[in-house]
Amino acid sequence: MSYIQPKTLSGFMELLPKEQILFNKIKNTIKSNFEKFGFLPLETPVIESSEVLLAKAGGETEKQIYNVVNGEFKEEKKLSMRYDLTVPLAKYVALYYDKLTFPFKRYQIEKVYRGERPQKGRFREFYQCDIDIIGNENLSVLFDGEIPCVMYNIFKELNLGDFSINISNRKILKGLTQALGIEDKTAEILRTVDKIDKIGIEKVEEILKDDFSISAENIEKLMNFISISGSSDEKIAKLENLYDNELYVQGVTELKTVVENMKKNGIDENSFEINLSITRGLDYYTGTVYETFLKNNKNFGSVCSGGRYDNLAEYYTNKKLPGVGMSIGLTRLFDLILKNNLLQTQTNSITKVLIVPMTQKLDECLALARALRKNNVSTEVYLDDTKFKNKLTYANKLAIPYVVIVGEDEIAGKYYTLKDMQTSLQTQYNEKEIINFLSK
């Protein structure tokens, strides 16, 4: 018989059990923090009608869409796979508007799909972990101070080393370009300035001059502005009263409120900074913007980004739905964690105890297993008939911390022998004692 070679497509992450256990722990940390702030869970289909999914897309994104060819049931509609979780959220809020409670706080941790060319650190199937707060007509800017606090708690708990949540407000730079009379080039300037971290200041200056004909004087003003330094309070003090353009003033006021609330929410000064050069490429954002960097892996780029937008679902409804959100690209982050060994996989087993029968009599083993599981202890019974050594090897390979040995002596004497796999120490316990010990 000829075999088909088993393979997994490149750009699709597939983990070994130990890695998957670690991945799930991280995912669970993210989820439990989202829930601690009262975000509601949401799942949406992977496949949507192309018309709905591509209402807004275009350019690069549209090129990367995976389209789906129906099976048996040929639907008239064209079908596509979601490429982010924001468009499905917009559809969802527009569709169920009457049934939702606003402000609508939801989290969504699911996979999305982009058929791009596979390259280092890029995935074609990847997890996004999104939180968004959607208002009905209005949404207080105070929420812009809460969203990064959720992410702060997550990155603190994940313990990946120092990180910095970079924050800015697009209205400030937009107001500035109005004040400088180069308002018509705002989009180009924002997009160019956003690249400072990637291509450097000089290259940005060159593009502004050559491609967009910004005067030397204005480039200097822009660059001076972006390089304002100091603590967050000092930066805000410097920004205040610099220009009296309305949009500019509004942006600075919002930034000040957000920063104040980030502090009140417990974010330490060391873990965030005002960075006027970040603007997020997307036109979508209209106020606060965030990017998050791991200080020891700055070149990796942002691990958690987002911002404020005026109108979530403008393609689907006339309801005005402002919102603010952030997203963790979990698959990409996990890839970094694995490759750079950012987390010690302290414990990588699911099972806490393996019960090893030494005779054909299973009653005592199965009864103990039931009692342990009732006490929420993950328990396996080794049921295959093989040498004792092989059974211990199984426990070792899976990093199971304890083995319970049940032989004839144990059955006759009504006790269990517990072996600590790390110390090799063996202790005898009766049933009650062993359950107490293992369910600690």
Added chain:
Amino acid sequence: MSYIQPKTLSGFMELLPKEQILFNKIKNTIKSNFEKFGFLPLETPVIESSEVLLAKAGGETEKQIYNVVNGEFKEEKKLSMRYDLTVPLAKYVALYYDKLTFPFKRYQIEKVYRGERPQKGRFREFYQCDIDIIGNENLSVLFDGEIPCVMYNIFKELNLGDFSINISNRKILKGLTQALGIEDKTAEILRTVDKIDKIGIEKVEEILKDDFSISAENIEKLMNFISISGSSDEKIAKLENLYDNELYVQGVTELKTVVENMKKNGIDENSFEINLSITRGLDYYTGTVYETFLKNNKNFGSVCSGGRYDNLAEYYTNKKLPGVGMSIGLTRLFDLILKNNLLQTQTNSITKVLIVPMTQKLDECLALARALRKNNVSTEVYLDDTKFKNKLTYANKLAIPYVVIVGEDEIAGKYYTLKDMQTSLQTQYNEKEIINFLSK
């Protein structure tokens, strides 16, 4: 501006937040029981190379496959979406064979895709919750008694009413047809007999006679055999010594062992039964087979099925990998739960307490929120500036059980007013007391 109508495709389940909370609880019950038995988590890509995915498929299944048209990156391979979790498991075990520890116990709770015609109770995207134990060359039949025990614990905990795990062994009916000299029609007989629950005994007898030319005498023997009655012990006693065909005897012996171990594993007699008419349509199964019925919804069909197979990955490798597994079709089951109101949604909120600021001063509110979240209490602060009544409405709509009111009096007196939303009772607490109360 013209709007695109927001829509979700039929056959794709999309839930409101309250429903999603319930769904997640059920999913979590399933997951935590899987882990309590030491099953390792696994996730595989939704998209696989068609060649790999369709190695085994054919007939109806192949017609229902969703194919994927690449995005920007035109891969030479054809791509398809997985239609179950068994084929990806087979690929996975063949691919990572050297890195896995056997017996390999894994669970996988993920969505699969079938592009079939939408109809009542059928989904085109649905969750499967699979457990399998894969042996290397050999796998003790004792595991066949463990797998239904995992499912038993889940259905007990889900509390959906009485259920029955039906169990049989395909070798028995196969051995019987050998003994009757109608061995060449075994597949047809098994498939027909499997339909008894759906089409009734008379119709089955008719098909056996008309379509497969089974003699009246043999049909009677088959039917007598299938309708053997009594407790599981009585059934086994009746089966033993009825025929001396080798395969038959082996099947009865296995069934006896499995039933004994199901009992030792704590499955009560009321929750399982030997049912010789179930054979699982698929040729795939070679020994023990299971189907599970909710006693109050028998017409709904099996909610959890599976069985023993000789060779998991025969299309990918020459390694012999026998296994046993069961699967819950969660999306379909959840649909039944919702439509028949099988579960009271006792609590359908994520948030335990909503903190309501009555002044512009947020410090006390945010500090309390931080302290509560540190104690794992899901906490929201109402940040939008609106009437008190609206804030309480928000809590009511989301079924948040407690509201903390923080007004000028509270700030001055350093206390908090806690309102129980169910009784409307208000109590004053200091910070320590309120944290103690809410983190109980």
